[in-house]
Amino acid sequence: MKEVTLSEGLSEEIRRIYEAMESDYDEVARGLNFSCNGCPDNCCDSYFLHRTYTEWAYLWKGFRELDESRQQELLERSKQYILECAKAEAKGERPQVMCPLIDDGRCTLYTHRLMVCRTHGVPASMRRPDGRTLNFPGCFRCQEIVKKKFVHDSQAPHVERTPLLQRLVGVERELMGEKLHLYPRVKLTIAQMLVNGPPAIPTPHCERPGIKPNV
Template identity: 50%
Template sequence: MKPAEVVLTPEFSRQVAELYHDMEAAYDKTAGSLQFSCSGCPDNCCDSYFLHHTYTEWSYLWQGLKILENSQRQSITEQAKKYVLESEAVLARGQRPIIMCPLNRDGLCSLYSHRLMICRLHGVPATFIRPDGQKINFPGCFRCQEQIAADNSVVPLDRTQFFRRLVDLEIGLLGHRRMTAPKVKLTIAQMIVKGPPSL
């Protein structure tokens, strides 16, 4: 059977938006307890190399891309193609790419409402309990770490519940296709270049 585009129902999209909203609220709470803000930072996290693993986020990202003007989407796609080529070259040298995300324009995200999970959680100190019970600690960005050095009473953001909710959404989205669907392991640029996911 010919692959068909993964389409998100309005209710599913609402649940993704709700999850993203809750992530933002948790981020704001942790950042607020640190009196931390990205404003004035000399760095930009959007050049960090991250891989993403769900059809849910891939599809939701494309939901946002489709709303953009054609010309803007084309320009982003050209940028994404460059990103893919450059990142492959850097990875082939055994290094981790540091390349600005193709969605970033003049330092700002041009698809802010549809940005991915890690874009919403990165920066502040966080923890994550893996399915095998092992706890992973994320220290936060360099500015957050400076802040924590001055105030070690901060409670890290717990990413676990958000990962679990995303996994639940993914299971619901894929249904019986879950066992056969190819694993997703893509940068945002690759998601853009490949187009919306099909199964």
């Protein structure tokens, strides 16, 4: 297996995409006078599966900047997280387990956190490749604000996610090359991305294609 690593140029492009996502989010949040301050909930216990080699590799870039003992601590927490998710799933429940990267309410890898962590909260829309538009109403607190301020949800400001998602897809294509469609699809929690190790793809002589199985 060969590790998938980001060039400096691609890392910089991801950093810029993430920065733009934050800026789009902040603009809509300001327009709605919305923030997470005082929220009784913490979205970092939401169960999300992440789908790109790009974000997986970028998360690892940040993870490697931590000292070794910290990395070990987060890996142990990630294993625990995976076990707890498996228990919930075995009972037919959607897991709700606090992200292993949370420390004292703060994200340990804040600058390398994933797209979902940067976009959840405010209303958004995106156009799918088949032309369909998906609308996201925002979190429960944001929906309450929208209901009070607007007659109809569609009048509320929202983030248009499509251009930045397209840029992310562009990075994924450049990172993985023309065989992208042949590689296994990524569908992993942050904990699995850490415990599985950095993303890797089969080398020509590797007999077992595919990413390492989820732990």
